[in-house]
Amino acid sequence: MSDGNIAADQLRLFLERVERLEEEKKGMLDDIKDVYLEAKSQGFDxxxxxxxxxxxxxxxxxxxxxxxxxxxxxxxxxxx
Amino acid sequence: MSDGNIAADQLRLFLERVERLEEEKKGMLDDIKDVYLEAKSQGFDxxxxxxxxxxxxxxxxxxxxxxxxxxxxxxxxxxx
Amino acid sequence: MSDGNIAADQLRLFLERVERLEEEKKGMLDDIKDVYLEAKSQGFDxxxxxxxxxxxxxxxxxxxxxxxxxxxxxxxxxxx
Amino acid sequence: MSDGNIAADQLRLFLERVERLEEEKKGMLDDIKDVYLEAKSQGFDxxxxxxxxxxxxxxxxxxxxxxxxxxxxxxxxxxx
Known part of the structure; x- marks a missing residue:
């Protein structure tokens, strides 16, 4: 396996880690929005x-x- | 002059208009920052x-x- | 217990849920920054x-x- | 005129300067949006x-x- 391939695999792993974390962060943002919507439906501002x-x-x-x-x-x- | 060239000139004009406006907007942002700095130097928060x-x-x-x-x-x- | 107190408890619970999620989101953002820093230290742009x-x-x-x-x-x- | 009044006038002047600049900045942002809309209407992306x-x-x-x-x-x- 050439150095180039090793670097490509390494790059891919870094990207996949970021993408997984971005996905989780998006989930958190959606959850936060949901709590606010629920609070709003209960009459809170x-x-x-x-x-x-x-x-x-x-x-x-x-x-x-x-x-x-x-x-x-x-x-x-x-x-x- | 080909259609392609006309479009290139047109594109360039649009870009230059945006760039000029972006420049002016940046100037406004700098001016706003300066007013706040001046106010701060006069003791305002x-x-x-x-x-x-x-x-x-x-x-x-x-x-x-x-x-x-x-x-x-x-x-x-x-x-x- | 008056209605006012019930609402205060409810409000407090909503706020605590948001604060917990904000905390987790901040953790995700820090993790993402860390992955990029690690990638950078391995020579990636x-x-x-x-x-x-x-x-x-x-x-x-x-x-x-x-x-x-x-x-x-x-x-x-x-x-x- | 008391010091308090002088400071109030000074504060008001700073605020009005910021508000005028914010208004102009908003105008720039609208102009930029308009140029992009015009370019889009001419077929540009x-x-x-x-x-x-x-x-x-x-x-x-x-x-x-x-x-x-x-x-x-x-x-x-x-x-x-």
Whole structure:
């Protein structure tokens, strides 16, 4: 077997690993969409849920600071 | 001049128009980045500014509803 | 238990399901990055691998047509 | 006029500059879409045009190398 063939086999294996992982990732994305659809069918608002998930990911200190800054800017602009 | 040549010229013109517009779009993106950098250098928080711009784009009714939903969800979860 | 509490529990469960799936998705993305890094360390070109993966996803007919169109356009423009 | 008011005016000016630029950027994006639609109506393939624009942006050396790598990988995999 030539070096060229070995490399081709190796390349094929790498590609197949990526493709399998991409497939699984696509499955995850579909599952996430399904949870949101189910929540929506139960009357929850998807956009607000996504904001909540972003807020839950933050440390309490960072969240407090972001809240305070937003409040300050909205007040400064009369944006209510 | 053959049809093939006419099509090539036409194609080239379309491509050049797209490329010119892409160039201008890139200039706009750079300008936006510059304004944010300037605001940051004056002590403003860029992330909060981006949230504010999103809120200003919304109709008052939609903004009120989004505010109320977020408040309800945060209270329900004790997320403060 | 009031309706409000039931809804809060339900919301929390939906959020936790999404967060678990997001976590798994992030794991997949990291794994994909790792495969590419490993392939790169073996001498493969990541950008070309990504093009190959896109081509492998296509039906043979669609791939043939895309190849032919690109060749025609490149020839028309002398883009080699 | 208090410092607070000065900052509010300054903030408002930064936001308005960003919003004006965002508006112009949106106009550019619409114009680009229109050129592609016009080209499509003249029989050109938009996807191929986008590939061509990407290739035209590359230096000749980089384009030659990318072409050669893709050809090598496709041959190794029998992907034609």
């Amino acid at each position: 998807v956009k607000t849920m996504k904001t909540i998930i972003r807020l839950r990911r933050m440390e309490k200190d960072a969240r407090d600071e972001a809240d305070a800054l937003l409040e300050t800017y909205r007040n400064a602009l009369g944006l209510h | 860029v992330k909060t500014m981006k949230t504010i711009i999103r809120l200003r784009r919304m109709e008052k009714d939609a903004r009120d509803e989004a505010d109320a939903l977020l408040e309800t969800y945060r209270n329900a979860l004790g997320l403060h | 990541v950008k070309t691998m990504k093009t190959i993966i896109r081509l492998r996803r296509m039906e043979k007919d669609a791939r043939d047509e895309a190849d032919a169109l690109l060749e025609t356009y490149r020839n028309a423009l002398g883009l080699h | 938009v996807k191929t045009m986008k590939t061509i624009i990407r290739l035209r942006r590359m230096e000749k050396d980089a384009r030659d190398e990318a072409d050669a790598l893709l050809e090598t990988y496709r041959n190794a995999l029998g992907l034609h």
